[in-house]
Amino acid sequence: MIHVENLSLSISDMSILRDVSFAIAPGKVTALVGESGSGKSMTAFTVMGLQPRAAQVTGRVMLGDENLLEADEKRLNRIRGNRIGMIFQEPMTALNPVKTIGDQVAETLLIHGKASRAEAHRIAAEKLTRVGLPPERFPLSRFPHELSGGQRQRVAIAMAFALSPELLIADEPTTALDVTTQAQILDLLNELVDESGMSLLLITHDLAVVAGMADQVAVMKEGEIVEADATEQLFRRMNHPYTQRLFAATSHQPDRSPLPADEVILDLDAVVREYPGAKRGLFGRSEPFRAVNEVSFKLHAGESLGLVGESGCGKSTLTRAILGLDPVQGGTITAFGQRVGPDFPNALRSGIQVVFQDPYASFNPRWRVERLVAEPFHLMPNPPADRRDRVARVLHDVGLGPEAMDRYIHEFSGGQRQRIAIARALITRPDLIVLDEAVSALDVSIRAQILDLIARLQAEHKLAYIFISHDLSVVRAVTDRVMVMKAGEIVEAGDTQTVFDAPQHPYTRQLIAATPRIPEDWQEANHA
Amino acid sequence: MRLPASLIFGVILSVFFVLVALVSFVWTPHDVAALNISAKMQAPNATYWLGTDHFGRDTLSMLMVGARTSIAVAIVAVGIGILVGVPLGLIAAANRGSLIDEIIMRGNDLVFAFPSLVIAILITAVFGPSAVNAILAIGIFNIPVFARVTRGGALSLWTLDYILAARVAGKGRLRISAEHILPNILNLLIVQGTIQFSLGILAEAALSYIGLGAQPPTPSWGRMLSEAQTMIYTAPRLALWPGLAIVAMVLGLNLMGDGLRDLTDPRLRRGRA
Numbered sequence: 001m002i003h004v005e006n007l008s009l010s011i012s013d014m015s016i017l018r019d020v021s022f023a024i025a026p027g028k029v030t031a032l033v034g035e036s037g038s039g040k041s042m043t044a045f046t047v048m049g050l051q052p053r054a055a056q057v058t059g060r061v062m063l064g065d066e067n068l069l070e071a072d073e074k075r076l077n078r079i080r081g082n083r084i085g086m087i088f089q090e091p092m093t094a095l096n097p098v099k100t101i102g103d104q105v106a107e108t109l110l111i112h113g114k115a116s117r118a119e120a121h122r123i124a125a126e127k128l129t130r131v132g133l134p135p136e137r138f139p140l141s142r143f144p145h146e147l148s149g150g151q152r153q154r155v156a157i158a159m160a161f162a163l164s165p166e167l168l169i170a171d172e173p174t175t176a177l178d179v180t181t182q183a184q185i186l187d188l189l190n191e192l193v194d195e196s197g198m199s200l201l202l203i204t205h206d207l208a209v210v211a212g213m214a215d216q217v218a219v220m221k222e223g224e225i226v227e228a229d230a231t232e233q234l235f236r237r238m239n240h241p242y243t244q245r246l247f248a249a250t251s252h253q254p255d256r257s258p259l260p261a262d263e264v265i266l267d268l269d270a271v272v273r274e275y276p277g278a279k280r281g282l283f284g285r286s287e288p289f290r291a292v293n294e295v296s297f298k299l300h301a302g303e304s305l306g307l308v309g310e311s312g313c314g315k316s317t318l319t320r321a322i323l324g325l326d327p328v329q330g331g332t333i334t335a336f337g338q339r340v341g342p343d344f345p346n347a348l349r350s351g352i353q354v355v356f357q358d359p360y361a362s363f364n365p366r367w368r369v370e371r372l373v374a375e376p377f378h379l380m381p382n383p384p385a386d387r388r389d390r391v392a393r394v395l396h397d398v399g400l401g402p403e404a405m406d407r408y409i410h411e412f413s414g415g416q417r418q419r420i421a422i423a424r425a426l427i428t429r430p431d432l433i434v435l436d437e438a439v440s441a442l443d444v445s446i447r448a449q450i451l452d453l454i455a456r457l458q459a460e461h462k463l464a465y466i467f468i469s470h471d472l473s474v475v476r477a478v479t480d481r482v483m484v485m486k487a488g489e490i491v492e493a494g495d496t497q498t499v500f501d502a503p504q505h506p507y508t509r510q511l512i513a514a515t516p517r518i519p520e521d522w523q524e525a526n527h528a
Numbered sequence: 529m530r531l532p533a534s535l536i537f538g539v540i541l542s543v544f545f546v547l548v549a550l551v552s553f554v555w556t557p558h559d560v561a562a563l564n565i566s567a568k569m570q571a572p573n574a575t576y577w578l579g580t581d582h583f584g585r586d587t588l589s590m591l592m593v594g595a596r597t598s599i600a601v602a603i604v605a606v607g608i609g610i611l612v613g614v615p616l617g618l619i620a621a622a623n624r625g626s627l628i629d630e631i632i633m634r635g636n637d638l639v640f641a642f643p644s645l646v647i648a649i650l651i652t653a654v655f656g657p658s659a660v661n662a663i664l665a666i667g668i669f670n671i672p673v674f675a676r677v678t679r680g681g682a683l684s685l686w687t688l689d690y691i692l693a694a695r696v697a698g699k700g701r702l703r704i705s706a707e708h709i710l711p712n713i714l715n716l717l718i719v720q721g722t723i724q725f726s727l728g729i730l731a732e733a734a735l736s737y738i739g740l741g742a743q744p745p746t747p748s749w750g751r752m753l754s755e756a757q758t759m760i761y762t763a764p765r766l767a768l769w770p771g772l773a774i775v776a777m778v779l780g781l782n783l784m785g786d787g788l789r790d791l792t793d794p795r796l797r798r799g800r801a
Contacts, residue, residue, distance in 0.1 A: 323696050346698045354696050356689040364690050366711045376697040424693065 001026045001199060002047070002167055007059035009039075009046060009223075016042055016055070017223045022216075024167060027197040029190075031210040031231070033246070034220035035443040040203045043220070044169045047201070048084055049076040063166075082112045085160030089172035091152035095144040101128065101155045102140025108162040127158040131188060149311075150181035154188070161192060168192075169201045174209065178310035178470060183514040186213055205443065207250045208473075208516035211235060219243050235522040245445065251518075252448035253477050254455035258304075265336055265351075265431055265464060266299040266322070272330030273314075273321050291317040293488035294331065299464055301431060306479035306496060307468045308511070314488040315468050319436050322466070323354055336431070350379035353425035357437035359417035363409040369395075369420060370405035376428045394423040397460075398453060415446035422453065432464045439474060451478055472515050476500050484508045535787025541780025545773075549596040558586035560593050561745045569763060578769055581752075582759065587769055590747040594770065597659065597748045598777070601741075602728035604663045606721055609670020614717065616671070617678025618709060621686060622701040633679070636672035644669040645734060652740040659742040666731045670724050677720045681713035715789045722785025726778040733774055749774055 002024040009017040017039045024030045032040040045051050047061050049068055061068040063083065068076065080086075088094045095104060105124035109115045115123060125135045131154040144152055153173065160168055170189065174182035190213065193200050202213060210217055211231065218228035219242065227240040238244045272294055277286035291314045299305050309315045320326045322333060324340045333340040336348050353376060356362045363372050373391045377383045384390055392402040398419040409417060418438065425433045435454070439447045455478065457463060469475050475482055476496060483493040484507065492505040503509045557577065564584035572579045578587040620632040648665035655661050685691060685708070694704050735741035736750030744751070749770040756766035 320692075325692065325695050349696075349698055352696075354693065356692065358689055362689040362693060364708050364712065375694060375699075379698040421693075 001064070002201075003060070003062040004043070004047065005060040005062065007043065007046060007057070007061065009042060009051060009055050009057050011052060011055050015223060017046070020059070020220075020223070020225055022218050022225065022228060024199045024201055025216070026166070026199055027193065028215040029193055029200045029202055029213050030216045030218070031202045031204060031214035032218050032220055033204060033207060033210055035205060035246070035445060037222075038220040039223040040220050041171055042223075044086070044171055044201060044203055047169065048080055048086060049073075050080075078112070081108050081160075081165075082114075082163050083165050084167045084169065085163070085165040086169040086171065087153070087156045087160045087173050089175050091149045091156060091176060094156045095152055097144050100141050100143055101133075101138070101147070102142075104155065105140075105158045105162055108159050112163060114163060123162065124158070127162050128155070130192075131155070131158045131161070132184075133158070148181075150177055150185060153177065153181075153185055157185075157188065157192070161196075164196055165198060167199045167201060169203070171203045172205070173202070175204070175206070179472070179511060179516075180310065180514040182209075183516070186516070189213070206516065207247060207444075208518050211518040211522070212516050219246065232522060235518060249444040249448040251473070252444075252451060254448075254451045256304075256455040256458065256478065258480050263301045264298050265301050267334040268298075268322070268331070269296050269334070270294045270331035271296070271318070271321060271328050271333055273317050273326065274329045288329075291488055292321065292328075295485075295488075295490055296331070297483060297490065297493065299432070299466065302458070302462045302464055303481065304458065304465045304467060304479040306475035306482035307466060307485060308470070308472060308475050308482060309485035310470060310511075313485045315485050316436060318485075319354070319434055319466070319468060322434065323352060324349065346379045347381065350376060350428035351431045352434065353428065353430040353432075354434045354436060355418070355421045355425050355438040357440050359414045359421065359441060362417065362421050365409055368406055368408060372409065373405075373420060373424045373427055376424060379428060390427060391423075394426045395420075397426060397457065398423045415442055415450065418442060418446075418450055419453065422450075422457070426457065426461070429461070430463070432466070434466045434468070436468045437470070438467075440469060440471060447474070454478065472500070472511060473517075484511065532787055532790070534783045535791070538780045538783025538785075538787055541776055542784050545595050545777050545780065546599065548592050549599050552589075552592035552596050556586070556589035556592050558589045560585060560589045560747050572765075579763075579765060581755065581763075581766055587752075587766065590752060591749070591769055591773055593747045594749040594752060595773065595777070597736075597742050597746060598729045598732055598774075601659060601663050601666065601732040602725045605666035605670055605728045605731075606724050608664070608667030609674045609724060610717065610721065613671040613674025614678045614710075617675040618682055618705040620675065621679045621682030621709070622705050624683060624686065632675065636675050639669065639672045645731065648731065648735055649738070649740060652735065657740040657743060659746065662732060662735045662741040665735070666728050670728070673724060674717070674720065677716055678713060681716045682709045685709050685712055719785045719789045722781045722788070726781040729774065729777055729781075733770075 005021050007017055007020040008015070020043055022030065032043060034040045042051065046057060047068070049071065051057060057069055059069070063079065068079070071079070102121055102124050105127055106120035109120040109123055110117065121140060125140060128135065128138065128140070133151060133154055144155070147155065173189070174185050177185060186209065189200060192198070204210060214231045216228070217231050217234045218225045219240065220226070221242045227234060227243050229237070234243070238247060271292055272290065273292035274288040274290050277288050280286055295318060307315050321328050322340070324344050336351055338344060338348055370388065370391050373394060374387055377387065388405070391405055395402060395404055400416065400419055400423070409420070412420065439450050442450060451474070454465070458465065467475060467479050479496045481494065482496045482499050483490045484499070484505065485491070486507050492499060492503065492508045499508065500512065503512055562585070566584065567576070567580050568582050568584040570576050570580045576586050578591070580586055616632050620629045623629050647669070648662065651665040652661045682705070691704060691708055694708055699707070732741055732748070733750030733753065736748040737754045741750055742748040752770040753767055756763070756770070760767055
């Protein structure tokens with residue numbers, strides 16, 4: 001029904017897409033898989049006629065017998081939203097914050113003149129009910145900020161689905177969501193495809209999501225489709241080396257040998273962290289919000305401890321308390337035998353360092369790498385005289401050359417930045433590094449490299465890690481022990497293998513069940 | 529790297545006026561204080577390039593010295609605003625939600641609540657009209673502007689991971705403000721600074737226009753305008769020259785501020801390279 005034929009796109013002589021061809025059959029789910037920069041989103045935008053103005057496009061995008069590349073803007077506007085709908089990755093910014101959800105869904109109908117105002121609102125209510133937001137519980141007069149991320153994504157789906165398009169393009173629709181929410185949204189998309197007979201073009205970097213959803217898969221790399229086939233065949237055969245590499249990176253297990261753990265370096269006892277309640281009136285405040293509720297655990301030297309939970313469960317708040325950035329309202333945090341608090345000595349503080357999630361927000365853009373990496377030296381009473389050598393050494397440790405020192409951070413890719421962040425954490429030779437979603441923003445192949453790096457550094461420097469992530473497969477690959485956190489409390493803790501193989505708490509089971517995975521026998525066929 | 533044309537134009541205009549002001553210290557075509565009634569109301573000619581006014585003073589010389597007055601008032605007024613306002617804004621942002629923050633920002637609101645020109649008139653009326661009092665009056669009203677811009681810019685930076693990283697590195701709030709926050713809001717301050725600079729020039733002209741700024745015989749663009757007002761039909765050029773000077777100077781500063789903002793951002797710099 002949609003045929004993309006020999007689609008090529010270039011922007012000022014830089015080739016972005018080369019000879020991309022695929023077909024999307026009615027009622028089927030077709031997936032475009034690839035890493036960032038592979039051209040998968042650009043392909044989708046071009047199908048919608050939303051490519052950048054400066055782009056030169058050749059080839060054909062056939063919707064029925066019409067070549068969309070030759071259609072003018074007016075014609076495309078009649079097709080967009082009507083025959084082709086689209087949803088995006090970020091539910092927080094995909095909706096207009098000053099319009100109610102009812103108006104936003106109705107708008108699609110009104111723009112295309114398909115209904116009167118009253119009729120449009122009736123259909124909007126119907127569609128919102130279909131995506132799981134019935135007007136009894138979620139009135140049309142709600143504003144986006146009153147909904148959670150998953151609910152907003154449902155509104156976005158209702159908008160795209162309002163006119164029952166023939167094709168729905170979903171660009172990383174669940175990447176920004178928690179696993180349990182992701183599972184629900186994927187289920188919803190599946191149901192809509194089955195019911196309405198529309199086709200779904202699913203764009204994602206996640207092979208496991210593809211395995212569970214798609215009928216057809218096309219793997220993209222550097223603007224080309226390197227391999228395309230029915231999903232099961234593609235996973236079983238993996239003809240192209242890139243597909244194999246991508247697959248290997250997804251289920252990558254870094255080599256690591258657990259270190260003997262005896263000495264306790266960090267000890268949390270019934271830690272409570274509360275935020276003051278919202279202001280009420282001039283002086284009143286509502287009840288304080290308890291983000292971390294009586295959390296206790298011990299961490300040994302050289303140990304890898306995973307902390308798993310969905311957004312808002314309090315894992316980042318707990319991190320900040322461990323780092324001594326925020327005061328605690330109850331319990332004690334003891335590190336290296338000293339209580340963590342305002343008078344925690346700097347010399348000991350240098351023993352705990354941190355790597356954050358976003359490689360783009362982790363560095364002052366106006367400093368050169370040498371100064372960035374050397375910043376934690378501030379903790380030492382006498383900064384070492386051989387500062388430049390020390391910086392060069394940790395950069396070497398993370399696989400970067402000394403020439404990196406004199407460059408600014410914007411000259412580095414996301415993966416390189418994360419290496420520099422690790423270098424900064426290593427510079428004071430700490431005993432513990434807190435990795436707060438440190439690989440979540442990276443492409444799978446880069447993620448595999450960083451995980452290897454983290455494992456190697458642990459062995460070389462006898463490091464302990466607290467590995468915080470929402471991604472269970474990663475935590476499983478790199479930790480000895482794991483804790484599952486929900487609503488500020490640790491609901492389950494134990495050996496990583498035990499917890500994952502035989503989860504005790506219902507919430508842990510729910511998390512593990514919601515995690516998309518590639519069927520075991522597909523993988524076995526591949527290894528055989 | 530290619531510089532944008534608007535920046536070059538803005539810099540040329542601004543530098544031109546600064547040079548004119550500097551030259552006026554050592555040389556002007558005629559003595560600005562000398563009255564020469566026999567040469568009054570002359571049209572532009574070889575001796576008086578831009579003509580003379582009703583006292584026979586040379587318009588060009590007065591414009592040159594007037595530039596000096598305007599720039600001096602604006603520099604000191606913006607300087608007061610930056611030196612007081614920026615630290616206040618940084619402190620408020622570093623202690624967000626605390627009592628200090630409240631005191632600083634409510635104090636700001638208090639100053640903002642008064643119409644600036646009216647208070648400037650009050651100050652000069654109480655302490656006597658002079659260039660110094662005009663500077664102080666304009667300067668005080670620059671403080672909350674800079675405090676607010678600084679706090680707003682700083683607050684969004686305080687949520688970023690590299691600030692957290694600096695805290696993990698044991699750095700205190702003041703040190704982080706100086707090392708991380710200030711350099712990253714410089715571009716905001718430069719833009720605000722040039723806007724306030726041009727507003728300062730306008731404010732000085734306004735105060736002088738109503739006789740509360742620089743006092744005779746010190747020439748000032750504002751007073752040249754007010755003196756020319758009575759002769760607007762007989763000699764419109766007398767009002768035209770200082771008016772043009774004000775417009776050109778303000779335009780130049782604004783273009784320069786815009787261009788500088790783009791240049792000071794390393795990310796934008798890469799984008800253009």
